[in-house]
Amino acid sequence: QQQVKQSPQSLIVQKGGISIINCAYENTAFDYFPWYQQFPGKGPALLIAIRPDVSEKKEGRFTISFNKSAKQFSLHIMDSQPGDSATYFCAASKSGGSNYKLTFGKGTLLTVNP
Amino acid sequence: EAGVVQSPRYKIIEKKQPVAFWCNPISGHNTLYWYRQNLGQGPELLIRYENEEAVDDSQLPKDRFSAERLKGVDSTLKIQPAELGDSAVYLCASRSIGNSPLHFGNGTRLTVT
Secondary structure (H helix, E strand, O other), rough: OOOEEEEEEEEEEEEEOEEEEEEEEEOOOOEEEEEEEEEEEEEOOOEEEEOOOOOOEEEEOEEEEEOOOOOEEEEOOOOOOOHHOOOEEEEEEEHHHHHHHEEOOEEEEEEOOO | OOOOEEEOOOEEEEOOEEEEEEOOOOOOOEEEEEEEOOOOOEEEEEOOOOOOOEEEEEOOOOOOEEEOOOHHOOOOOOOOOOOOOHHHHEEEEEEEEOOOOOOOOOEEEEEOO
């Protein structure tokens, strides 16, 4: 059972364009939704995260939109740059002490063409 | 602040051989995780430690995998014997208390031939 479903599997965007990656989750107990960025040969690194008490969170060119009723959240990358080319993973977890265990989506390979 | 350190970075072994991976978490991080990442997939949790106690090992294939975290700091993940399907990147991660984020190391890429 895949608890976090991510789409698309791959995405090609022109420099300056908007990249949008979507995720859906099943477990209504999840209350922490991070996005990780992974470059080849590196471990995933936290990019931005949101909790369900807000519908949107923005950090620079990166925005998470969250729809609790639909159990969906998405990552928007504005003004995409070639340096943003990487694999992006959404994840979800129940937060708080012993419940903290991230479940990851399968990833989206983003390519930003110059 | 030094990040999570893993070694070796790469390991190639023949099937049925043993292999071990080592992880040194960020100083002061009580919680340590081992994840496995298959090619083109997201990381999947194998085991989670709170200090030296394994609090979640439900996804660890216990017939061939073992892990330890002596003194609640460094950790070792072992596979014996390795199978072809074990080829993957093994990631270690750590976090502090409360709602702090997870920090990953760069992983060990295992190839079983």
